[in-house]
Amino acid sequence: MSGNVMELNFGSLDQFSSDQNGVSLKPLRCPAPFLLKTYDLVEQGIEGEDGIKIVSWNEEGNGFVVWSPAEFSELTLPKYFKHNNFSSFIRQLNTYGFKKISSKRWEFQHEKFQKGCRHMLVEISRKKCEPSVFPQYLKSCSEENAMTNNSSVEEDNNNHELLMEENKNLKKERLELQMQIAECKALEMKLLECLSQYMDNRQNKVRRLC
Amino acid sequence: MSGNVMELNFGSLDQFSSDQNGVSLKPLRCPAPFLLKTYDLVEQGIEGEDGIKIVSWNEEGNGFVVWSPAEFSELTLPKYFKHNNFSSFIRQLNTYGFKKISSKRWEFQHEKFQKGCRHMLVEISRKKCEPSVFPQYLKSCSEENAMTNNSSVEEDNNNHELLMEENKNLKKERLELQMQIAECKALEMKLLECLSQYMDNRQNKVRRLC
DNA sequence: GGGAATATTCCC
DNA sequence: GGGAATATTCCC
Known part of the structure; x- marks a missing residue:
């Protein structure tokens, strides 16, 4: 297992700060491991005996460029992550809100991912799936209805595969x-339980008052 | 990266079955990668030049024993998984419903994990988050769905009308x-309102008592 | 043991 | 790009 990611140690997950007097303050929230590793990997983007630049900050220092995806995948990724798939790396970048900002090269940007600002990583968080209370159900509703209305009837009639697919979905x-x-239903139960506890409490209070 | 898990290939995730006439049937659900790897790893539990038995089936063949957790973690796990942590392995066993059946040795059992029954793995599934609340109702649902899928595939294929009908339904x-x-959701709202009223009442009552 | 966050994979 | 299933980690 020598030389692979399992023996690398990226340090404790918790970060401590100290003020100017050297007094230890309470632990700060730590950036996601993915962000720290990506930052470090960009900083150390030169690899191999021929000193190829595989990945680096862009000119402005407000983004980074993967100059050689093949070598990046083969050499860089497995040093920092448990895989060597460029697409998995991209998936993570998207999860954390990075944007691909060039169609000509693999350049990515995030407002809070800047050269010399490792501390700013803590402000980057994963995108969440649940925005509000009724979203997914209302959303799927309207989308589906629109779909159903738009799709032409004759196509559906003539396309068995589509029908099967829709059926499956x-x-x-x-x-x-x-x-x-x-x-x-489960939530209702819990709320009801909660409510009944309050009512019991009130009963008891009333009894004590009598 | 040679010699580590990233180059191992455990085959396609999809499994196909054929009947006695060699006719290809529709793809079957495939066991989770974790289960296949664990099965294979138990079958090949002898390691090292001194031929230590690290892991093996138990005497009855209805469970398996990790004889040497240290060597298991260091040698066996990284061959099959992207880690070398015994506790991560245990976590997965628990996720799939395995039970530790001895306090004296690392012996685990699952009804559907038996020597010579690799095909049975497909019947093992991950535990869901909400088991207790409305289990029977959800269960009957999924069974129903399975029925619907299995029953009369050829008829469905040949009968457009039926498919349309089912689709409409x-x-x-x-x-x-x-x-x-x-x-x-509406009920939830009412319950929440109700609850907040009770809490307000209680506040008022406390205030009046003071 | 298991809940929950994060990582990796697979698929659209 | 991102949803969702599975894997890994962290923590109680």
């Missing part, structure tokens, strides 16, 4: 909706 | 489920 969706309902 | 069902969810 509908079944999947049904299961998801059923699970959502189960979750709702 | 599924959409109707979807609408009903969405309405159910809307009702649930």
Whole structure:
């Protein structure tokens, strides 16, 4: 196992800060490991005995460029991550809100990912899936309805495959909706329990007052 | 990267079955990679030049024993997984419902994990987050879905009308489920309002008592 | 043991 | 790009 990621140590996950008097303050939230590793990997983008520049900051220092995706995948990624897939790396960049800002080269940017500002990484967070209360269900509703209305009837009639596909998706969706309902019911139960506890408390209070 | 897990290939994720006439049937669900790897790893539990038995089936063949956790972690795990942590392995076993059945040795069991029954792995699934609340109802649902999928594949293929009909019904069902969810959400709101009123009342009561 | 966050993979 | 399933880690 020598030479691979399992023996690398990226240090403790917790970060401590100290003020100007050297007094230790409470632990700060730590940047996600992915961000720290990506930052470090950009800083050390020169590899191999021929000193190829595989990855580096861009000219402005407000983004980075993967100059050689092949060598990046083969040499750089496995030093920092548990894989050597460029696409998995890209997936993570997207998860953390990086944008690909050039169609001509692999250049990525994030407002809080800048040369010399390792401390700023803590301000980058993963995109969340659940924005509000009714979103996914309302969203799927309107989208589906639009779809159904737009799609031409004759195509559907003539395309068995499409129909089968839609059917399959509908079944999947049904299961998801059923699970959502189960979750709702569970939440109701909890709320009811909660409510009954409050009522019991009130009863007791009333009794004590009599 | 030679010699580590990233170059191992465990084959396609999809499995196909054929009947006795060699006719290819539709793809079967494939066991989780974790289960296949664990099965294979138990089968090949002898390692090193001194031929130590690191892991093997138990006497009955209905479970397996990790005889040497240290060597298992250091030698076996990284060959099959992207880590060398015994605890991560245990975490996965728990996720898939395995039980530790001895306090004296690292012996694990799962009803569907048996010597010579690699095909049975497909019946093992990850535990879901919400087991207790409405299990029977969800279960019957998924069984129903399985039934629907299995029954009369050829008829469905050949009968466009049936497919259209099913499709229509599924959409109707979807609408009903969405309405159910809307009702649930509305009820939740009322319960929350109710709860907050009780909390306010209690506050007032406390205030009056002071 | 298992909940939950993060990482990796797979797929659209 | 991103949703979602699975894997790995971290923590109780």
